[in-house]
Amino acid sequence: MCLAIPAEVTKLLPDEMAIVSIDGVSKEISVALIENLVVGDYVIIHVGYALTKIDPEEARRTLELLRELSVEGQGVAP
Amino acid sequence: MKYADEFRDKEIALGLARTIRAETDPARPYRFMEFCGGHTHAISRYGLEDMLPKNVRMIHGPGCPVCVLPAGRIDMAIRLAERAEIILCVYGDLMRVPGSQGASLLKAKARGADVRMVYSTIDAIRIAEENPEREIVFFAIGFETTTPPTAVMIRLAEKKQLSNFSVFCNHVLTPPAMQNILESPDIRNIGRVEIDGFVGPAHVSTIIGTAPYEFFAEEFGKPVVISGFEPLDMMQAILMLVRQVNEGRHEVENQYSRAVTRDGNLRAKEEVSDIFELRDQFEWRGLGQVPYSGLKLKRTYATYDAEVRFGMNELRVDDNPACECGAILRGVKKPVDCKLFGTVCTPETPMGSCMVSSEGACAAHWTYGRFRDHQQRRAS
């Protein structure tokens, strides 16, 4: 039940609710725990709540680092 | 899925595996505990252990909220659900968790108890609004990730002046449990686990941040790397742990920087501290009583506290003696060490809680790992 997934905010609703899209599937969730949310933000959702925003810049940096780290061990037998 | 698929790339994963192999010292063991059930699930699902050198071992920890809930608390919930005026709202995972003598909420429901599965605490509020003549109790469980949604729900109930609504609170905290694993004297009865580092929780940390682990890394001299749930996240976190071990460091590092900060989600933390306070102790399946590891509603919110409202008595029951969940949750045994695994105990007929949730070590091994065992046996 801890599984949580990234989703894109597509519409803000009254009462701290919002519509998110998960691979094209729409779902209504609570955004009561998130400040300054705008349409287009990605959030991590868990039991019907957004827990946190995803920082796109940090995500990009992590991917870059992953690529670098993955070639550092080259030449070693798998 | 954006922010998921990119972190599942097979080529990069194989590259990371090579780098890990290149940097590990074959002469020493690297034993890392992943605390979180989500990580246990990911390790099994993506077969990560097969990519790691033999001396890098992953030990599954107790971080599955369903698995650590003691049978007595399930019995308490069943007693509540059996009262005619009550509708008990639960997360679906809880339905099959065994209480004493094979009892479960699913069986109670079959006998006529009004137990309803909800996806979100918002659903429980709706049920309370739609049924003003009934008493609605929400069976709240989970770590720091599920606690803020419970807090928001109580705030909403107050705002809507719902007088037929309460919460049976079973929320628990991650850092005290990690500490307990390393220092509990009674752990010696089943043999202490040697751990060289921790893969720290992903989503728990989005809420509490990385700061609470700092004391822990310092005090116990163990590295902690907070990691996301995707396979590349985990491979990177393992590499970061290997590097810390090699360099004799024990720091808190954050692999999951796209979602986790040092301070966490301030708003969520505030919601929680407004409504909950620490219990002196709380029982965990597998760990026993852990001091200051559970939450209850503050006295000012006593009307929403089902334990107060319905005068619930604490029930203690012993687990099925053949079930090894206790040792498995502490990382001392593996699912296959249990005589009941896969014979008497399967996800359809779970004997212990580790077989119930998809994040439980037994269920994860049943779903993904046993085929691997089979292949390895055929290969050897």
Ligand code: SF4
């Ligand atoms: S296989 Fe079943 S009985 Fe054995 S430890 Fe796991 S949950 Fe308990």
